[in-house]
Amino acid sequence: MERELKNILEVLTLAERLKSELRHSWLSDGRQESVAEHTWRMALMAVLLEPYLDEEVDTAHLLKMILIHDLVEIEAGDMPAFTVLTEEAKALKHQKELQAIENLREKLGVGIGQHIYELWQEFEARETYEAKVANALDKLEVRLQHNHADIKTWLEVEQENVFKMGDHTAFDSCLDQLKDLIQEQGVQKMENAGISTTKVLARIASQNALA
Secondary structure, three states, rough: HHHHHHHHHHHHHHHHHHOOOOOEEOOOOOEEHHHHHHOOOHHHHHHHHHHHHOOOOOOOOOOHHHOOOOOOOHHHHHOHHHHHHHHHHHHHHHHHHHHHHHHHHHHHOOOOOHHHHHHHHHHHOOOOOOHHHHHHHHHHHHHHHHHHHHHHOOOHHHHHHHOOHOOOOOOOOHHHHHHHHHHHHOOOOOOOOOOHHHHHHHHHHHHHHHH
């Protein structure tokens, strides 16, 4: 067991980097958010929302998936969605993350290493109910964090993303209702800042027409 525990300590040491790996999200106090902070609030959301989800979930399994889903960013770094819009960029991101999770599996060895690998693959596939919930919480937490941040930190794509969460939440009435509440906050924040949501929706419609 000593060897396995040393491997775990090594991974925990690597995971400490996620406390300083910054995301393209800002906190209400003006500081950039870390990956670890994003993961923590996702886990809290899962605990608080679990009683209201449409289906019963394996909470321990869901929390495990949430806690490991961004471990690949230890090696691959955080890549905001708006930087990986082309198929080539998406393929490169997936390749980097796949190599990172395979490296973690090798470092931890059979058993826990394989378990972590399978949890990550489940999250990425988004086929199981728990994986869909985890994916939805991932997107909702990001959106909620933007609502907390100074609107000056928002890019145009982040204005548009206020209205694009439905694809991730439609499978569950609780998450879909939470999406509506978070969207209402975002709309109010933009309107208070003098940003025309009508123009934002027109940009989205134009993009959809070109797609």
